[in-house]
Amino acid sequence: MSEQGSIIPTGRQDFDRDLGRLEAELILMSGLVEQAIFNALNALKNRDIERSQKVIDEDDHIDETELEIERSCVELIRREAPMASDLRRIIASLHIAGELERIGDYAEGIAKISITMGSQPPLKELIDIPRMGDMAVSMLKRSLEAFISRDPETVRNLSVELENDDDEVDDLYAKVQGDLMELVKRNTDNVERATYLMWVAHNVERVADRAMNIVERALYQATGELVSGTTQIDTVPE
Amino acid sequence: MPFNDTDLLSQAGSAENILKFDDLDPVLEANDLSVSYGGNTAVSDISIQIPKNSVVSLIGPSGCGKSTLLRCFNRMNDLIPSASVSGTVNFAGQNIYAPEVDPTEIRFRIGMVFQRPNPFPKSIYENVAFGPRINGMTDDLDEVVETSLRRAAVWEEVKNRLNDSGLSVSGGQQQRICIARALAVNPEVVLMDEPASALDPISTQAIEQLIQELSNEVTIIIVTHNMQQATRISDYAAVMMAGEERVGRMIEYGTNEQVFGAPRDSRTEAYVTGRIG
Numbered sequence: 001m002s003e004q005g006s007i008i009p010t011g012r013q014d015f016d017r018d019l020g021r022l023e024a025e026l027i028l029m030s031g032l033v034e035q036a037i038f039n040a041l042n043a044l045k046n047r048d049i050e051r052s053q054k055v056i057d058e059d060d061h062i063d064e065t066e067l068e069i070e071r072s073c074v075e076l077i078r079r080e081a082p083m084a085s086d087l088r089r090i091i092a093s094l095h096i097a098g099e100l101e102r103i104g105d106y107a108e109g110i111a112k113i114s115i116t117m118g119s120q121p122p123l124k125e126l127i128d129i130p131r132m133g134d135m136a137v138s139m140l141k142r143s144l145e146a147f148i149s150r151d152p153e154t155v156r157n158l159s160v161e162l163e164n165d166d167d168e169v170d171d172l173y174a175k176v177q178g179d180l181m182e183l184v185k186r187n188t189d190n191v192e193r194a195t196y197l198m199w200v201a202h203n204v205e206r207v208a209d210r211a212m213n214i215v216e217r218a219l220y221q222a223t224g225e226l227v228s229g230t231t232q233i234d235t236v237p238e
Numbered sequence: 239m240p241f242n243d244t245d246l247l248s249q250a251g252s253a254e255n256i257l258k259f260d261d262l263d264p265v266l267e268a269n270d271l272s273v274s275y276g277g278n279t280a281v282s283d284i285s286i287q288i289p290k291n292s293v294v295s296l297i298g299p300s301g302c303g304k305s306t307l308l309r310c311f312n313r314m315n316d317l318i319p320s321a322s323v324s325g326t327v328n329f330a331g332q333n334i335y336a337p338e339v340d341p342t343e344i345r346f347r348i349g350m351v352f353q354r355p356n357p358f359p360k361s362i363y364e365n366v367a368f369g370p371r372i373n374g375m376t377d378d379l380d381e382v383v384e385t386s387l388r389r390a391a392v393w394e395e396v397k398n399r400l401n402d403s404g405l406s407v408s409g410g411q412q413q414r415i416c417i418a419r420a421l422a423v424n425p426e427v428v429l430m431d432e433p434a435s436a437l438d439p440i441s442t443q444a445i446e447q448l449i450q451e452l453s454n455e456v457t458i459i460i461v462t463h464n465m466q467q468a469t470r471i472s473d474y475a476a477v478m479m480a481g482e483e484r485v486g487r488m489i490e491y492g493t494n495e496q497v498f499g500a501p502r503d504s505r506t507e508a509y510v511t512g513r514i515g
Contacts, residue, residue, distance in 0.1 A: 012512045081466050083498050083510040224500025 015080050022072050022093055023148065026100070029065040030144045033100045034137050036062065036107035037207060041133040044114040044200060045126050055111035062104035069097040085221070089150075092221040096147060099210045099217075103140065106203040106210075113196050123183055123193035129201050132172045136207035139165050143214035152222045159215045169208040176201040246505060247514070248481025250283065251489030255502045257474065258287060264328075265290040265457045266311060266348075266427060271325035273306050273315060280306045281486040284325070286476055288427075293449060293458045295468035297497075298478035299515045303486020304461045307478065308429050311459060312348035313341040330426070346373065349420030353432040355412035357404030357419075362387075362396050365404040365415055369423040382422055390418035391448045410441025417448065421456075428452070430460040434467065446471050465510055469498050477506045 036055050043051035073094045076082065082090055139162050146158040180194040216227050264287035271284040281303035288294050296304040306315065313334060315321040326333040334344050346369060357365050366383045375382065383400070387393040392414035396407060404415055413433060420428055430449070434442040449458055449471045462468050468475055475497040477490040490496075490503045501507045508514045 015512070080512075083465060083469075084501050084507050086511045087499070 015076075015082075015086070018072070018076060019086065019089060022069065022076070022090070025065065025069050025072065026093055026096060027144065027148070029062065029069065029097060029100050030140065032058070032062050032065065033103045033107070034140055036104055037110075037133060037137055037140075037204075040107040040110035040114070041130055041200075041204070044110060044117075044122070045130060047114075047117075047119070047121070049115055049118075052111040052114040056108050056115075059104050059108040063101060066097045066101040066104075070094060073097075085150075088221045088224060092147065092217040095217045096144075096214050099213050103207050103210050106207050109203045110200050113199050117193070117196050120193060123190055123197055124179065126197075128172050128176045128179075129197065129204060132169050132176070132201065132204045132208070135165055135169050135172075136204050136211065139169075139208050139211035140214070143211040143218065146215050146218035147221060149218075150222050152219075155215065155218045155222045159219060162212060162215050166208050166212050169205055173201050173205040246481075247479050248483060248485070248487075250487045251477075251479075251503055251505075256285065256488060256491045257493070259289055262289055264288050265330075266459075267328045268307075268310065269326045269328070271307070271310055271323070271327060273303075273310060273324075274322050275318065276320040279485045281310075281478075284488050286488060286491055288457060288459060289474075290457055291453055291455065292474060293453045293460065293472040295472040295475045296459065296461045296478060297463070297465065297468055297475055297509075298486070299480070299509065300463075301484060301486075302478040302480040304478050305431050306486065307488075308431055308459060308461050309350075311427065311429055312345045312350055314345070314350060316341050346423045347425050348427040348429060349423065349425035351413070351416050351420055351428060351430045351433045354436050355409055355416050357412050357415055359403065359405060361401045362404050362407070362415055363400040366418045366422050368419060373423060383418075386418040386422040387415070389421050389452065390414045391444060391451070392418060408441070410437050410444055413437060413441070413445060414448065417445075417452075421452075425456060427457045427459065430458060432461055432463065435463065442467070465498065469494050477501075477503070477509065479505050479509070 036058060039051055040055045042048070043055065073090050076090055077087075080086065142158050142162060146155045146162075149155060149158075177198065180198055183190045184194045220226050266288040268284050268286050272282045273280045284307055296308060298304055309315045310323060310327060311329075311334075315323055323335060325335075327335060329344070329348065332339065334341075334348075358368065360368075363383055366386050367379050370379060370382050384393060384397075387396060392411055395411055396402075396415070399406075404412065407415070413436075417428070417433075433449075434445045437445065446467060449460065452458060453473075460468075460472065472494060474492065475494055476488055477497060478486050479489045480486045490501060490506045492502070496502065497506060498510055501510060505514070
């Protein structure tokens, strides 16, 4: 027994420390990804090619962090043969790292589109896409909060909030698509620039979907319930 | 999450965390089963249903009463003079603790395999033929011995040395011969008390594979400290716990998915994640 009367074996305390480190790595990765989305959208809006290139360059760091988390998870599974909440926590971390890595790719995709656009101004003033971006990043933050809480009630409440926000992001996405199609109908010369923004909006919409996947994993961690995923197959290049 | 509440360990589990099978007749069913040794309660108020042809693991920290409970299922506790059992264990429509029941017959129908292989100091053949001989069988013994050794997945290894001593083979083979000995009388249930704990990983693997194959025809209740083993071989797991007063109670009984994946009782969670034990 420890001084506080704890009956936790020493090996278990080491395991808890490593689980804490794993969580810290995920929080760090989430911060990198949020920043990447924020920077990619701002660079697009401000036509800042240098900043877009920085987002692309920094995606390697996100990819490396994901690999590092994956290695940590494999090591913990191998070493500890985890059960119950430990196993769920590690499996959820593994999935969430994968989701974050994909979100990083969406940011990189937006940055690449921005560079491809070169000096061309966006076809329309960017209002709805930044709104979608703000909502998606907020969803991402709250999905991580849900994961860190490990509390079923908190996760369920946040899950409901996020579902509503995801619907709103979907509505904005539909509106952006409709507006852009209208501009193409008016003048077919707009098709290239409309397509660029369509891709950007798609990437942002996918960030929100990935945040939903993360909250599903948070629910799995907290309760053991595995709910069906919302991830769809990408049909548009990132 | 730290598990610091030692008082909790002494509390009975919630009835809703003990799996009940409404749609089938269990092969074994304990009701309000308690065991005392010389007036000291060792396990208290155990109620559990064991489905036919399933593998059920009994898990829990050392001293929580797993082996005591296991021994209740074939009246092995009768062999301990100070032991007294209350409650019922129904098997084949009868309480095995009813006065008219012959415990020896029960032990043939509900066989037992122990932690350390314990072949008799006789030939491999005689070890396996022992039970059938006691039951008066004299014909077809060769066939019974071969079939039993085959069922225990050890025939190919010992078929050319049936007259060698049961003690002359490896530990893993000895344990499978003991399983063959238990199977020779066609038991409906086999109780196993940490049957692989004294074996090397390869022999352990052989025993685990054997348990899974046998479960197609017999019901197996196994005490194990190895939780990975329990997840690999069993269909259901029962968790026992004892507090400082050393009275074992069942705190959770459910599918492997529940007990090892998302336990309902916080003490099960603490035990399977190594926070107590």
